[in-house]
Amino acid sequence: MSENSFKRFLSDAGDMTGFVLRFFRELFKPKQEWRELLRQCYYVGYNSLSLVGITAFIMGLVLTIQSRPTLVEFGAEAWLPKMISVSLVREIAPVITALICAGKVGSGIGAELGSMKVTEQIDAMDVSGTNPFKYLVVTRVMATTLMLPVLAVIADAIALYGGYLGANIKGVVSWELYWTQVFDALSYSDLLPAFIKTYFFGFAIGIVGCYKGFNSNKGTEGVGRSANTAVVVASLAVFLIDLIAVQIADLLGFT
Amino acid sequence: MEKEPNKNIKLGLFVIVGTAFLIIAMYFIGAKQNLFSRTFRIYVNFHNVDGLQAGNNVRFAGIDVGTVEAVDIQSDSSVQVSLIIEDEYKSYIKKNALASIGTDGLMGNKLVNINSSHDPGLSIEEGDVLASVHPIETDEMLRTLNKTNNDVSTIARNLRIITERVNNSNTLWSILTDPAVAENVKNAIVSIKITGERTAVISGDLSRIVASVRNGKGTLGALITDTAISHQIKQTIVKIQLVSDTMAYISGDLKYITGKIRNGEGAVGTVLMDTTFAGNLNKSVIDIRKATSGLTASMEALKNSFLLRKYFRKHSKAGK
Numbered sequence: 241m242s243e244n245s246f247k248r249f250l251s252d253a254g255d256m257t258g259f260v261l262r263f264f265r266e267l268f269k270p271k272q273e274w275r276e277l278l279r280q281c282y283y284v285g286y287n288s289l290s291l292v293g294i295t296a297f298i299m300g301l302v303l304t305i306q307s308r309p310t311l312v313e314f315g316a317e318a319w320l321p322k323m324i325s326v327s328l329v330r331e332i333a334p335v336i337t338a339l340i341c342a343g344k345v346g347s348g349i350g351a352e353l354g355s356m357k358v359t360e361q362i363d364a365m366d367v368s369g370t371n372p373f374k375y376l377v378v379t380r381v382m383a384t385t386l387m388l389p390v391l392a393v394i395a396d397a398i399a400l401y402g403g404y405l406g407a408n409i410k411g412v413v414s415w416e417l418y419w420t421q422v423f424d425a426l427s428y429s430d431l432l433p434a435f436i437k438t439y440f441f442g443f444a445i446g447i448v449g450c451y452k453g454f455n456s457n458k459g460t461e462g463v464g465r466s467a468n469t470a471v472v473v474a475s476l477a478v479f480l481i482d483l484i485a486v487q488i489a490d491l492l493g494f495t
Numbered sequence: 496m497e498k499e500p501n502k503n504i505k506l507g508l509f510v511i512v513g514t515a516f517l518i519i520a521m522y523f524i525g526a527k528q529n530l531f532s533r534t535f536r537i538y539v540n541f542h543n544v545d546g547l548q549a550g551n552n553v554r555f556a557g558i559d560v561g562t563v564e565a566v567d568i569q570s571d572s573s574v575q576v577s578l579i580i581e582d583e584y585k586s587y588i589k590k591n592a593l594a595s596i597g598t599d600g601l602m603g604n605k606l607v608n609i610n611s612s613h614d615p616g617l618s619i620e621e622g623d624v625l626a627s628v629h630p631i632e633t634d635e636m637l638r639t640l641n642k643t644n645n646d647v648s649t650i651a652r653n654l655r656i657i658t659e660r661v662n663n664s665n666t667l668w669s670i671l672t673d674p675a676v677a678e679n680v681k682n683a684i685v686s687i688k689i690t691g692e693r694t695a696v697i698s699g700d701l702s703r704i705v706a707s708v709r710n711g712k713g714t715l716g717a718l719i720t721d722t723a724i725s726h727q728i729k730q731t732i733v734k735i736q737l738v739s740d741t742m743a744y745i746s747g748d749l750k751y752i753t754g755k756i757r758n759g760e761g762a763v764g765t766v767l768m769d770t771t772f773a774g775n776l777n778k779s780v781i782d783i784r785k786a787t788s789g790l791t792a793s794m795e796a797l798k799n800s801f802l803l804r805k806y807f808r809k810h811s812k813a814g815k
Contacts, residue, residue: 275499278502278503278506279499279502281506281510282503282505282506285506285509285510286502286505286506286509289509329520390509390510390513390514391513393513393516393517393520394509394512394513394516396516396520397516419523423520423523423524423527424527426520426523426524427524427527427528427550428521428524428525428528431520431521431524435517
């Protein structure tokens, strides 16, 4: 049994690698589906904004409120804006955005492509002359890859605003002082690695969702499983990429 | 379903807002590192930079005016630090300003402080080298602190011994706790206070007296201040000296005379010193006494003679 599942895991990994390579081959093939890409960008980016925004706002607020007692203990209350700006921009806002998108977008893609697969719409598309991979997978993966960084930057801004409100619940930090201190603590080595890794987060979410949906089987039950595993694997992928990203950033001296 | 153009507008807005946030963040972070303002470069040589790094702030009169661009070692005793300073502060920083390495707060980042000198000087220019002040090293501070700590511990040990002795000494405690002692001390203080007040009065009087003496009032004042009197006194003293000289001379004569008298020389000497003469004198006196007693008997006989009785009776009446 365990040997079987191990074999399945290996074959899954191999299929996935092939899927990724196929994505890059298909990406540069002619006849780009621009209209479909924009439509997917709208769904992935704009439609996730409210969810990501609320989450980021709450994260900024809560992080500030939670950090205050510890900093007060050290007599470093004035460092609150600096601390939350670094932790939000470097880590929390990108990862939270990616996880929210993995839940919302990844499951959506998995379920959508899975149901198209089991109802044989994909096969029909192939027959009618449209490249289903190009039309369905490339557009969705490109949409998540391009939109996640934008979402993450907006999440940064909203979370920092939440932090401003949080800092002013018990203490007093003026608007100007707060932003001066926030940007004082940040440098390009904080912002750029965090920004670049969100592209990879978006790519992982899109490619995992598409892979799980594209390889869905066993009828409607398979659709549910595709959606579910898409979320689980995408979330795990986000953390794995985060781990790799922090090591690379550390190696390159972006500390 | 919404219309396609509407969705595109929303998507465009979304992307533009996101990009704008990113650009704003990058601008502010870059502005902090002086990437977008006109700057110039100056150098400072330090013996020890105490952990200063590229990107640390440069402060002039407490204002952030730039950043540290690079820290390069030049020799075993010299580290060159290049500083990027914003152009707008160029006219305020003089060539004779002093640079030192400090810390932002107690635990904060290292920074370079530029302190202006009181002396006049020319404005700084691109590529100038500022003089540096030796930074206060934490190690050195801790070494001094360690020494202080040892001293304090010695003092504390001595204090402990003293307090133990005080605690063990019943005499001292009984003195300290005895209310009578306290009362006495209180009284003594009151007395001291009264004495002090009196002393103040007396010293006031004294100072008044001294003042009047100085001004030549009263006898003493006159004596002390009048130059004529002091001259007279001087003359008197001279005369007294003269007299005493004469006296010494006289006493020398006297000594000579008494010496002679003792040796029986001269008439006085004979009278005082010759024993034969004294014996004769003694004999004469005895003879005189004998003669007077004979005379007394003759006088008694005379009183009783009728010839002279009347005279004696009259004489004794007149005596009464």
